[in-house]
Structure formats: structure tokens, C-alpha cells
Amino acid sequence: QKEVEQDPGPLSVPEGAIVSLNCTYSNSAFQYFMWYRQYSRKGPELLMYTYSSGNKEDGRFTAQVDKSSKYISLFIRDSQPSDSATYLCAAEGSNYKLTFGKGTLLTVNP
Amino acid sequence: GAVVSQHPSWVICKSGTSVKIECRSLDFQATTMFWYRQFPKQSLMLMATSNEGSKATYEQGVEKDKFLINHASLTLSTLTVTSAHPEDSSFYICSARDGRVSNSPLHFGNGTRLTVT
Numbered sequence: 001q002k003e004v005e006q007d008p009g010p011l012s013v014p015e016g017a018i019v020s021l022n023c024t025y026s027n028s029a030f031q032y033f034m035w036y037r038q039y040s041r042k043g044p045e046l047l048m049y050t051y052s053s054g055n056k057e058d059g060r061f062t063a064q065v066d067k068s069s070k071y072i073s074l075f076i077r078d079s080q081p082s083d084s085a086t087y088l089c090a091a092e093g094s095n096y097k098l099t100f101g102k103g104t105l106l107t108v109n110p
Numbered sequence: 111g112a113v114v115s116q117h118p119s120w121v122i123c124k125s126g127t128s129v130k131i132e133c134r135s136l137d138f139q140a141t142t143m144f145w146y147r148q149f150p151k152q153s154l155m156l157m158a159t160s161n162e163g164s165k166a167t168y169e170q171g172v173e174k175d176k177f178l179i180n181h182a183s184l185t186l187s188t189l190t191v192t193s194a195h196p197e198d199s200s201f202y203i204c205s206a207r208d209g210r211v212s213n214s215p216l217h218f219g220n221g222t223r224l225t226v227t
Contacts, residue, residue, distance in 0.1 A: 034215055043116070043203050043218040044154070051213070088153065096142075098216055100153040
């Protein structure tokens with residue numbers, strides 16, 4: 001079992017839809033959780049960075065962490081065609097190394 | 111936010127030659143940088159941790175003699191792919207965190223697409 005599991009999709013939604021992206025993890029030592037957005041042929045861009053269980057909101061993006069169930073989510077409200085990209089969840093333990101999910105390819109159709 | 115610059119963005123080389131990729135932290139100092147490799151439609155896999163002034167730490171299965179890492183200053187790490195072969199063709203991405211910020215997340219460069227012919 002991979003330490004971070006993520007449904008690779010692809011996921012296709014109409015413009016304006018609410019998008020829900022999810023990951024599960026198995027390592028209880030993970031303390032920090034991140035969501036990155038990666039456009040084709042580009043490096044990952046940090047979207048959200050969370051530590052504790054609960055919600056963190058930044059504009060149209062909300063990151064949710066539930067440490068009891070080892071579940072992390074990213075919600076995108078009012079999705080735009082420019083949100084079309086691969087979204088990577090990542091978890092970090094005490095060794096400062098990141099473990100990534102496989103990424104979910106999202107397409108927002110105008 | 112913290113900016114990580116990577117150069118070149120793409121390179122094509124012949125089999126058997128060596129290629130150097132540079133990673134710079136532009137507005138902060140990074141005692142540690144990380145090198146990742148990403149194959150098409152795959153996630154990022156950590157190759158090695160680059161430590162300023164000391165030897166890099168390689169992940170299991172990564173050949174240290176093939177992927178030479180030098181972290182000569184607090185703002186520059188280089189990855190040299192020696193005697194490249196077509197199977198080394200991949201997307202190489204470096205990352206660093208801003209040591210001035212407590213619990214700073216990793217910031218990534220824009221990657222280098224290496225094609226070995």
C-alpha cells in the first residue's frame with residue numbers, strides 16, 4: 001500500500017462546478033499536508049499548506065484535513081477553465097521529506 | 111513567496127554525454143534542496159536531498175555515481191546526469207524551503223525536461 005493514495009481521475013467538470021479532490025494516507029507520522037497544482041510541463045505550485053485537522057480557506061480553495069480518518073481534501077468553488085491541471089496531494093513527516101499522491105488530472109470545461 | 115529557479119527548462123543530449131541542471135533559490139537561502147524525478151503521468155519521486163557543504167543523501171535505488179549533486183552555496187544546487195541513457199529521459203524538478211520561515215513548505219522550480227537520444 002502506498003503511503004499516500006490519490007485517485008488519478010481524470011475528472012471533468014463544467015465551469016462553475018464545485019470540485020472535490022481527495023487523498024488518504026496511512027502513515028500516522030505525517031504532520032503537514034499540502035496541495036500542489038501542476039500545469040503540463042511545469043513544476044508543482046503550492047496551493048495550500050495545513051497542519052492541524054480542520055478547514056483552511058484561501059479564496060476559492062478550501063483544504064480539509066481529518067487526521068482521525070487520515071483523509072485530506074481540496075475543494076475548488078466556482079471552478080474555472082484555468083483550474084484545469086493536475087492536483088497533487090502531499091504529506092510530510094518529521095524527516096521533512098514529502099510523499100506525494102499520484103495526482104488527479106482535472107479538466108474544467110467552459 | 112519563495113522563488114526557486116531551475117535551468118535549463120529543457121535539454122536534449124546524446125546518449126553517453128553528461129548534462130548539468132541548476133537549481134537556485136532566488137530570494138532566500140536554502141541549506142537543503144531536494145531533487146525529484148517525474149515520469150509521464152506519474153507522481154514525483156524523491157531522488158536525493160542536497161545539503162550545502164556536505165554530501166547529498168540519495169534515496170534507495172538512485173545511483174549516486176550517475177546523478178551527481180553539488181550544493182556549493184546556500185542558493186545553488188546542481189544535478190549532473192552522467193553518461194546519460196534514453197531511460198534517463200524524464201522531468202527533473204528541484205525544490206527548497208525558506209529556512210527563515212518556521213515550518214516553511216517546499217517550493218518547486220519549473221523543472222527540466224531531459225531527452226536523451
